[in-house]
Every structure is written in structure tokens, then in C-alpha cells.
Amino acid sequence: MTDEGGGEMKRKQNRQSYYADVFGKFRRHKLAMFSLCTLVIVILAVAFLPALLKLDPTKTGQGKSYLAPDGSFILGLDKLGRDNFARLLYGGRTSLLVGLLSTFISIIIGVPLGLCAGYFRGACEAVVMRMVDIFMVFPSMILILVLVSIIGPSVWSVTIIIGIMGWPNFARIVYGSVLSVSSKEYVESAQAVGASHLRILKDYILPNAISPVLVTTTFRTASAILEEASLSYLGMGVQPPAASLGNILNDAQSITTLTMRPWFWIPPGLLLMLIVLSINFIGDGMRDALDPKMKV
Amino acid sequence: MARYIVRRLMLAVLTFFCITVIVFFISYMAPGSPLDYLLANSNMSAQEVEQRAAQLGLDKPVYVQYFSWLKELMHGNLGYSYREYRSVKEMIGERLGNTLLLTFSSLLIAYLVAIPVGIHSARKPYSMSDFTFSTVALVAMALPAFFIGMFLTWIFSAKLGWLPMSGMYSSDVDKSAVDLLKHMVMPVTCLALQQVGNVMRQMRSSMLEVLSEDYIRTARAEGLSEMRTVYTHALRNALTTIVTLFGTSLPFLVGGAVVTEQVFSWPGIGSLMVTSITTRDYPVIIGITVVVAIAVLLGNLIVDIVYGILDPKVRYD
Numbered sequence: 012m013t014d015e016g017g018g019e020m021k022r023k024q025n026r027q028s029y030y031a032d033v034f035g036k037f038r039r040h041k042l043a044m045f046s047l048c049t050l051v052i053v054i055l056a057v058a059f060l061p062a063l064l065k066l067d068p069t070k071t072g073q074g075k076s077y078l079a080p081d082g083s084f085i086l087g088l089d090k091l092g093r094d095n096f097a098r099l100l101y102g103g104r105t106s107l108l109v110g111l112l113s114t115f116i117s118i119i120i121g122v123p124l125g126l127c128a129g130y131f132r133g134a135c136e137a138v139v140m141r142m143v144d145i146f147m148v149f150p151s152m153i154l155i156l157v158l159v160s161i162i163g164p165s166v167w168s169v170t171i172i173i174g175i176m177g178w179p180n181f182a183r184i185v186y187g188s189v190l191s192v193s194s195k196e197y198v199e200s201a202q203a204v205g206a207s208h209l210r211i212l213k214d215y216i217l218p219n220a221i222s223p224v225l226v227t228t229t230f231r232t233a234s235a236i237l238e239e240a241s242l243s244y245l246g247m248g249v250q251p252p253a254a255s256l257g258n259i260l261n262d263a264q265s266i267t268t269l270t271m272r273p274w275f276w277i278p279p280g281l282l283l284m285l286i287v288l289s290i291n292f293i294g295d296g297m298r299d300a301l302d303p304k305m306k307v
Numbered sequence: 308m309a310r311y312i313v314r315r316l317m318l319a320v321l322t323f324f325c326i327t328v329i330v331f332f333i334s335y336m337a338p339g340s341p342l343d344y345l346l347a348n349s350n351m352s353a354q355e356v357e358q359r360a361a362q363l364g365l366d367k368p369v370y371v372q373y374f375s376w377l378k379e380l381m382h383g384n385l386g387y388s389y390r391e392y393r394s395v396k397e398m399i400g401e402r403l404g405n406t407l408l409l410t411f412s413s414l415l416i417a418y419l420v421a422i423p424v425g426i427h428s429a430r431k432p433y434s435m436s437d438f439t440f441s442t443v444a445l446v447a448m449a450l451p452a453f454f455i456g457m458f459l460t461w462i463f464s465a466k467l468g469w470l471p472m473s474g475m476y477s478s479d480v481d482k483s484a485v486d487l488l489k490h491m492v493m494p495v496t497c498l499a500l501q502q503v504g505n506v507m508r509q510m511r512s513s514m515l516e517v518l519s520e521d522y523i524r525t526a527r528a529e530g531l532s533e534m535r536t537v538y539t540h541a542l543r544n545a546l547t548t549i550v551t552l553f554g555t556s557l558p559f560l561v562g563g564a565v566v567t568e569q570v571f572s573w574p575g576i577g578s579l580m581v582t583s584i585t586t587r588d589y590p591v592i593i594g595i596t597v598v599v600a601i602a603v604l605l606g607n608l609i610v611d612i613v614y615g616i617l618d619p620k621v622r623y624d
Contacts, residue, residue, distance in 0.1 A: 144607060145322060148554075148555045148558050148603050149600070150558050150561075152566065153595065154596075156580060156584055157333060157596055161336055241452065245566065247584060260454065260457065269457060283451055
């Protein structure tokens, strides 16, 4: 009993030192650390600034249509006299939420399918991996547009559809890491002593897949954010009056706005790039930090 | 080899049927049937509409409808547009070339830039230049196509007046090559930027893998020049990556330019897709999806076969 407890504690310590090591490596990755700080600032800004400054993104007629930036409205007003700065912050909020939620959906679908394909092999592997192949090469924008055209555009439908489209990324990465460990001795010995499939998957196989899944999560979140923004730009995503970084740019498609009012469409574009870039750099840093072979 | 190809071919046919089932199911679920359109736009009585439904086979069970749809598809009939009263095949046909022109040029440019850079990065991994290129690749992958498109238009059309803002030709009368090239610069740049990061990263990682193989060490030990080692021995083995990349870009070539085409009002498949969705023209939407699906399957098939030729191990799995 005490022996087992000691073993448990030792394992915990080992795991802690592993993650301490990973964190140490990540911290030395300057670009990733800088991006993490940027992302935290952006998250804090979109979460708290609207309430602090009492901004309302949907209140119309706050002044002249397309008012240029001035003292009270730092990014001016849009066509309907709504505060651009407020819409920018709410748009950032929408982007981050859609990105995170849809990636969560992708994980829930992709990870179990990848586990089954890699562990049980056979027909399960054939069906799942063939589906992954097809999904990965099908231009996702076309498929997303078809589905949106049927379900109808809204924040929720877009989140769910982008989430469903993202599953192959996770299935493939999990499948790969399952294959690399399922013939290892410790898995075979667990099978030999009669551990259940569920137990083997949960305790011996899944932990090996955590690092690649974490890295994929960051990259997938970044592309989900881009997909939502593109959809909203095309007018098939988040519908006004709700703000999204994409649908603000949709409003700027007219030539006069594009050429004469850069303050209207450049900030949302830059914020979108800032968010996506920071997430990508964090993912890159995480991949290097989680790779035991890499010495930073 | 023949057996391997036959097996892949059969798999592709099977997958094609799965895709048609899914696509048909989607079109079946789509709100509104062709009859709604008849009802709204003519003065037919309910009875006449019912007769028309029987004529079109819409009163039959779903699976019967599926097989008759499939039969038409096999004969190359993709149906008729609700809005334009024209055959979908014709509408796609006249725009496919425009899209291919755009996507193919952008892919070519992306490959020409990314492959040498990827090889260079793999030869000096974790060096300053590798770090710079990898960062640039990540930045390029993070650029939203529509924002870059708008930005380019703002600078090069509105401010500098160097390039035309949108479309394919300045006028319908004068269709010169120079005019077309001018119109292509910005959309192609926009699309190439989207591709370049991915190709660079894939090339780097596959080259890195090949360069650590024993036969490369042998080649170096035998005193082969570095250029010879990298560009004949290593590159040949990293070629499979380029084949895969090209196979997986086939669907992109056909339908991957949705956003870019929309930004620059390029008359291609992508902008047709967007217009059809806003006007709820389902036959066109489904038609484009089927065409892209065929491109996907052909791409996969080509990759599989070329793989079998390049790597004998693959044939016996």
C-alpha cells in the first residue's frame, strides 16, 4: 500500500519535472514568449475594455455616418453610426470564442476516432483514415460554404461547422502517435496481464498523444479563426448587428470606404493578423519545447 | 503494379459513390425543392405542380431519386440553374479555365520560391537563415486572404494607380494578354502567399529527414560534392513530398480560390460558388461540389500511383 503510494508520488514528481523542463524551454523561446504576452494583452483587452469603457457595439446613430476618428471615437463611426472601436473589440472577442469552441469540437470528434483507428486497426483504421484523406484534401472553404448554405449562417452554425471540419487534423496526429507506441513492450505487457482496452487507451496510449494534440490545438485554433473571418467577410458567417472581425471588413468592400477610410478596415485586419500570428508562434514554440530531442 | 493500381482505382470508385451519396443527401436536405420555385414563379395549380413532381420523379422514394440523379451525373448532366435557366455544366465550364489560370500560376510561383528555400533551410537547420525563413513561412500562413487583397488594392490601385482593381479585363472589346497579366498580379500574389508557407515547411521537413539517412552519409563519405549530394541523391528521395503536395493541390486548383476570387471579382468557380450561395441556387452549389470532389479523388489517385512507381515498398502494403 505504502509502496504503491510512493510509486504514485514519484511518477507525479517525474511528470512535474518534465513539464517544468518544457516550460523552461518555452520561456527561452523569445518569439513564443512575446506572442504569449501579446495574446494575453489582446484577451484582457477584448474581455474587459468594453465593460470598463462602457462601449456598445450595436448602438446606432451615435453621430454622423462614417465619422472620421476624433477625441470621443478613436476609430470613428461606421455607416450606421456605430462605434468602430467597440465593434473591433467585440469582433476580437467573437473571433477568439469561435476559434476556441470550434477547436474543442474538433478535438472531441477527432481524438477518439484517431485512437480507435490506431489501436484497433483493421476496418476501423481503413474507414477513418480514408475519410481523413478525403477531408484533408477537399478545399475546406467549399465544404463549409455548402453546409452554411443549408443550415443558415449564424455564430453557432459557423462554430459547429468549422469544428466538424477540423477533426481530421486531430485524428491524423493521434493515429500517428498511437501507432508509434502501440507495439511498445509496456503496452503489450498491459495487454498480457488483461487490462481492458479502455484502460490501456486511457493510461498507456493517450498520454503519449497529449503533446502533439496540444500543438495541433494551437495551429487549428489559428486556422479556425481565419476560416470564421473569411466566412464573415463573404457574408456567410457571423451576421450583423453582431460584430466579427470578418464582417467589419465585409462592410468595407465599397470602393469609397476602401480608398478613403483606411481607419475603418485596417484595424480589424491588423487585429486579426495579430491574433492568428501570436497563436501560430505560440504553437511553434510549444512544438519545440515539447520535443524531447530539441535542445533550446 | 497492375494489381496495386486496380486496387487503388476500385477504392477511388467506392469513395466516389460515398461522396455522391453525401452530396445527394445534402441537396435533399437543402431548404426548398425545385417545385417551390415553380409554385412561386408561375400560375400553375397545385394539381399541375403535383403532375410535374411525378414527371420529375420527386414523388418516388429517396433512393430511387438518388439513382436517377446518379445516372444523369454519369452522363455528365449536372442539372439546371434555378436562377439563370442554364445548364450547370456550361456555367462551370466557362469559368473553370479562369480559376485554373489563377490557381495554377500562383502554385507555380509558390513552388519556385518555396522549394529552393525549403532545401536551403534543411541544409542548415536551426541556423539564423532557417529561423528567418521558418518565421516568414508562419507569417505568410497567418495572412487573411481578404485583408491582404484589400490592402494590395488600396496601395497598388487606389494610391499608386499601377494595377487594375478587379475583374479579368479592363474592357470587353480589348482582351490583350498584357491587360490580363496586369489583372492577375494581385490575385496571384495573394494566393501564392497562402501556399508558400506550407510548401516551404513540408519541403524542409522531408529534406531534413532524407539528409539524415545513411545513404547520404555514405555519399558524403565517398567524397561527393555537397551540391551533388543534396541535389541528386537527397532531392530525388524528397521528390515524393513534391508529388504528394501536387496531388493534394489539385482540389485547390479547382476550387480553392473562393475568397481571393471574391475580393478581386475574378470570374471563376469560387466567385460563382459565393453568388450561388447568396441566391440559394442549389443545383450550381451541388455541381461545383461534385466537380471538386472528382478533382479530389483524381488527385489522390495520381498521388497513390506515382507513389507506387517511386517507392516499390508501397505496392505491397
